Each structure stands twice: as C-alpha cells, then as structure tokens.
Amino acid sequence: MSERKVILVxxxxxxxxxxxxxAAGSSGxxxxxxxxxxxxxxxxxxxxxxxxxxxxxxxxGDVSERxxxxxxxxxxxxxxxxxxxxxxxxGIGEVIRREDLDQATFERAIRxxxxxxxxxxxxAIPHLQERGGRLIFLSSGAxxxxxxxxxxxxxxxxxxxGLMHYYAINLxxxxxxxxxxxxxxxxxxxxxxxxxxxAATLPLGRLGRPDEMWPALRMILETExxxxxxxxxxxxxxxx
Ligand code: NAP
Numbered sequence: 001m002s003e004r005k006v007i008l009v010x011x012x013x014x015x016x017x018x019x020x021x022x023a024a025g026s027s028g029x030x031x032x033x034x035x036x037x038x039x040x041x042x043x044x045x046x047x048x049x050x051x052x053x054x055x056x057x058x059x060x061g062d063v064s065e066r067x068x069x070x071x072x073x074x075x076x077x078x079x080x081x082x083x084x085x086x087x088x089x090x091g092i093g094e095v096i097r098r099e100d101l102d103q104a105t106f107e108r109a110i111r112x113x114x115x116x117x118x119x120x121x122x123x124a125i126p127h128l129q130e131r132g133g134r135l136i137f138l139s140s141g142a143x144x145x146x147x148x149x150x151x152x153x154x155x156x157x158x159x160x161x162g163l164m165h166y167y168a169i170n171l172x173x174x175x176x177x178x179x180x181x182x183x184x185x186x187x188x189x190x191x192x193x194x195x196x197x198x199a200a201t202l203p204l205g206r207l208g209r210p211d212e213m214w215p216a217l218r219m220i221l222e223t224e225x226x227x228x229x230x231x232x233x234x235x236x237x238x239x240x
Contacts (some may be wrong), residue, residue: 003149004055006030006080007221008072010063010120011090013038015188016138018045019210020087020217025049025056027218030078033058034090063116073123084129085134085221086118088160093190096150109152114159121167125176132175134221137164137229141184141238147193157182161230168228177227179220184234186210203235 006029012021013035022045025031031049034054042058049056059075061068063090076083092112096105123133128135141147143157160180167178185191186208199205218229230240 004028004030005084006076006082007085007087007126008032008033008034008083008120009089011057011085012045012087012114013042013058015182015190016019016186016210016213017087017089018089020213021056022048022052023087023214024217024221025054025213026052029054029085029221030080031056032072034061034063034072036060036062036090039191040180053124063088063120064111066119067138069119069123069170073120073221077127082232083124084131085136086120086124086128087136087138088215089118089138089181090116091138091147091153091190091194093153095148095193096152098151101151102164103128105150106152106155109150110159113156113214117160121163124170125167125174128171128176129174132224133177135164135167135171135176135177135178136217136220137161139180139182141232141234143182143230145238147184164230165228172227175224177183177220177224178226179218180230181213181216182214182230182232182233182234182238183213184237185209188214201235208233208235216221 009021010018010032033045046056061072140157142154164178164180
C-alpha cells in the first residue's frame, strides 16, 4: 500500500477547491478531484497536478446524493488504497434577498452546503479512523456576519461549523481533527455573481485569490494539535 497520503477535495473543478487541490497535489498528496458537472475543468485540474509531478484523479459525483458519495469514497479507496484528509469544499451560493427567499431555495442551500458535508464526512470517517486523519470544511464569514448572499447561505455555513465542532469533539480519540476555513470575497465564479463592494472598501483594496487559502489548509493538514477551529482568511473583514 502507498505510504503517500491521500486527500479528497470536493468541488475541485473550479475556484477555491481547484486551488486547494492543485496545492495539495503539488505538495506530495495523492489528490482526488471531485466535481458535479464540469468534467473538462476537473480534467484540467488533474493535468495541472500531473504536470507538477503529482498523482491525481477525478471522480464525478453530486455530494448531496448519498449514492454518489458512497461511490466517490469507494472510488478513492479502491484507486489509491487509503484516505487521509477530506476537504468539504463543494457548495453553492444563490444570491437572493430576504423578502424573496422561499423554502425551496433555503432547502437547496442546506442540501448542497450542509447535508453534502455531512454525507461525505460520515462516509469518510471509517477510513480516516484507520490512521487518524483530517476533516476540513469550507465555511464563510457569513456564518457569523450574515454576509451578502442570503439568509439560507449564512444558515448553511453556520450549520457547517456546528458539524465541524461536533466531529472535533467526538473524534479526538480517533486522532481525527476537524477544522474550518472561512474565506470572504475570494475570486471565483460564485463571487462573480455578487454586487461586489468597491475594491477601495476592501481591507487590502482587492479580492482574495484562491491560492491564498492553501497556507491555512497546509497548517491544518500538518498540525495534529489543532482541532475545532475556524480560520478566517479575509484580510481582516471579520475578526473574532
Ligand atoms: P465556485 O467557484 O462556485 O465552485 C464551486 C465548486 O463546487 C465547483 O467545482 C462545483 O462543481 C462544485 N460543486 C457544487 N455543488 C456540488 C455538488 N453537489 N457536488 C459536487 N460538486 C459540487 O465556488 P468557490 O467560490 O470556489 O467556493 C468554494 C467553497 O468556498 C464553497 O463552499 C463556498 O461556499 C466557500 N466560500 C467561498 C467564498 C468566496 O469568496 N469565493 C467565500 C466564503 C466561502 P462543478 O463545476 O462540477 O459544478
């Protein structure tokens, strides 16, 4: 069996997920790129990692569907023999005003942002328990500030942090850590649909770059003594 660690990044065909997968894949992790529909982009992510000398493969699957999740996790372990870290990155951000927010839109946010993280984590944990491991969640400043996407999005991300806290406490004796990364205004397709604030009002006068999320992930991957934490990478828009 390979001694190289295996990391699964959900929603890694584009945006932050792609940047995290490329960085992990270029840093010695065998990397699995999950995506839902952007096959060409997922293949491109794999090729970027391979060109840097890394080992990567892509697996299609809607992470809000339990059957797809089972197939993806089995696919990872079947192809690479182990699973050491999971980045629950896949998510949606439908911009909608409070007065227009209906039940269907609210349920979509919970399904794609929160249920998906639960399904993937539950399926991954038995494999992580074999040697200890890492659960990572993409939260958002919106979990604490409300943010500018929707009430549904803010609620789903607050739920993600609750899930992370539960796992952090309950998986300590399995040497599995659970932590969240909370970005704000990072260049991506998701953020492009927003009425973005004037750059001059942003702390650094610019949006964040997806690759700027990697130092936080690297610290989480390398630090057994860190669990139950949310790391805000937002140039100081939100401070605890
Ligand atoms: P993005 O550019 O819209 O990319 C979303 C990714 O998720 C795509 O690869 C997409 O796959 C995938 N995806 C969505 N639903 C999926 C599903 N059900 N199953 C599998 N894959 C799915 O988003 P992003 O801005 O990079 O955001 C990534 C994460 O960071 C999200 O959780 C988001 O909430 C969080 N976040 C982002 C920001 C920001 O400023 N960008 C701020 C705070 C939090 P396909 O391409 O195949 O559709």
